[in-house]
Amino acid sequence: MDKHATRLEQSIVDARKKKDILLMTHIVLGYPSFDDSLRVVEDMVKAGVDLMELQIPFSEPMADGPVILKANAEALKAGATVEQSFEMAERLTKEFDIPFLFMTYYNILFCQGIEAFVDRCKSIGIQGCIVPDLPPSEGQDYLDAMHKAELAPVHIFTPNTPEPRMRFLSDNSSGFIYSVARKGVTGKDTAFSEELESYLTTCRENTSLPLAVGFGVKSADDINFLRGKADIAVVGSETIRVMETEGVAGVKPFIETLVA
Amino acid sequence: MKNSGYYSQFGGAFIPEILVPTFDELESAYLEAREDESFWQEYLELMSTYSCRATPITKLDNLTEQLGGANIYVKREDLNHTGAHKANNVMGQGLLTRRMKKTRVIAETGAGQHGVATATMAAKFGFDCTIYMGAHDVERQRPNVFWMEQMGATVVAVTEGSQTLKDAINEAFRDWVTNMDDTHYVLGTACGPHPFPEMVSWFQSIIGTEARKQMLERTGKLPQRVYACVGGGSNAMGIFSGFFDDKEVELVGVEAGGRGRGSGEHAARLAYDDASIGVAQGYKTFFLQDRDGQMQDTHSVSAGLDYVGVSPILSHLHETEQVRFEAATDDDVVAAMQRTVRHEGLIPALESSHAFAQAYKEAPMMSSDDNILINMSGRADKDIFTVADAVHDPKWTEFIIKKADAYRREMNNG
Secondary structure, eight states: OOOOOOHHHHHHHHHHHHOSSEEEEEEETTSSOHHHHHHHHHHHHHHTOOEEEEEOOOSOOTTOOHHHHHHHHHHHHTTOOHHHHHHHHHHHHHHOOSOEEEEOOHHHHHHHOHHHHHHHHHHHTOOEEEOTTOOGGGOHHHHHHHHHTTOEEEOEEOTTOOHHHHHHHHHTOOSOEEEESSSSOTTSOOOOSHHHHHHHHHHHHTOSSOEEEESSOOSHHHHHHHBTTBSEEEEOHHHHHHHHHHOGGGHHHHHHHHHO | OOOOOEETTEEOOOOOGGGHHHHHHHHHHHHHHHHOHHHHHHHHHHHHHTSOOSOOEEEOHHHHHHHTSSEEEEEEGGGSGGGBTHHHHHHHHHHHHHHTTOOEEEEEESSSHHHHHHHHHHHHHTOEEEEEEEHHHHHHTHHHHHHHHHTTOEEEEEOSTTSSHHHHHHHHHHHHHHHTTTEEEOOOSSOSSTTHHHHHHHHHHHHHHHHHHHHHHHHSSOOSEEEEEOSSSHHHHHHHGGGTTOTTSEEEEEEEEETOTTSSOOBOSSSSSOOEEEEETTEEEEEOBOTTOOBOOOOOSSGGGOOSOOOHHHHHHHHTTSEEEEEEEHHHHHHHHHHHHHHHOOOBOHHHHHHHHHHHHHGGGSOTTOEEEEEEOBBSGGGHHHHHHHTTOHHHHHHHHHHHHHHHHHHHHO
């Protein structure tokens, strides 16, 4: 694919000139409520988060662990709709000057219509999408639509991914590559080890896109480990866990410990 | 390069990246096994010595006479070891697991039949085994949980979502994305990402191959209609596949009508108009979902048919009209089951009783020269609690109360 840097990639590259590692966080829209989503994002941006994944809740989040799974279920139980997620995302992109991505499962796109979904992303200022159950071989329509809209389809590298497949995924991605630090689902512990370091070296060798690392990243130590090895540290389940134990007000102090 | 597993627009493999190499490995192992004639021979040998194959065909003489139409024959999958067609798939995947040199198996289960079958296979082959079962189903199917645990399996009650089959499938996938190196996921039905729909149908085709031959030997002709219940669709794919080339045989899939059309409480994806095309659990098919694509709660008296999706191969056969889909309501199903027990001494599972219910509805309108064939996919021993409630048997209630009192006394004294 003929690739030029998307707006997302460019803003990551620019931000990296000022910081040696960026922080991306993850929230589930509508959990515990849309008002809370707005407050949490505001706190995160104030605390210094550089970019954010907004998950549109889905009833069958196959790749997510217990924390995010529960957040999806609770958001839906509270009546969250895809339309409400779009509206909230539009508000967020207007109010806060950081890149926002959607993370969701393919059925959400499929039921909206792929092109309609991507057009809507474009019109509300979303810069990229992560769709964990959509490998490129199943997603040509999606890739074409994203490419046309100059939005970034982000794909995932895993410790099981062979190098030729990494290059294939990279060729089909823009913005950045999301590299998961270990097997399994979101929200479990990860060993930040030499093994991880050598895997990240392999990732780096197989893509020229910025590299984000997630799954099990939850402390300043974890982020320090990733400094110099990745461009973006992704803190996902942990912020949701903090929200659960300490309430929405606990998010800002937590993020501040990460970026200190 | 490889078959992407599409049946017109249905199927595919919508899997998390972490599982891509695992699915590549599985597909290669499966395709090699299909090429290798000795594999199928080994499978047939295993099924005839460990399970009860070939399962016979039984004519329902009394009900044929009572209903006064077509001659009713039944394919006896209930006579498999563990009491259901699930054994066919599980033993096949067990052989494949051994070929892939994996040492642990996991499975989802709804009614518990697939869980019991998988636990049996794991015990026989010496695999570690974990079974995921919706907490709601654990409640409904205690006897099966008991046997799985006796066979050394770990049974995990899934408390997420609607706590039924789909949630158990999600949990099994979550285990697999962590443990794929030594673990094979024995998916129980002809659903999920490619190659599962095709592979499970292949193992289940043993039913249809036998049944076609048996009907020809027994009656000198092919049946007019073949009935099978459809949850995920593996028993239906199994028996139907024997007749795909026989245009004169009408194939009838019977889904869970629950509380009926328009009630919103059923699991009829194809027979009713409530489902739409979507992608979940790794494949594209008709799902009972809302406009946003969120899966809806389903209802059926039978745990095994209580599922939001259906085999992509059956969605395809529905569109091409090679299979006719009907739904039987809970009430009709319980009545059909009681009728079969009372007049034939056969005990069809509540799942299988859906096929019986539809056949009993249609048989009287057919000629006595016609033969029809019902797939009795399993037996109902496991359903004793549900059935006892459904038929309001006071003696059963009394028994349970006495039993509970005895346990309570024991606990208080201990």
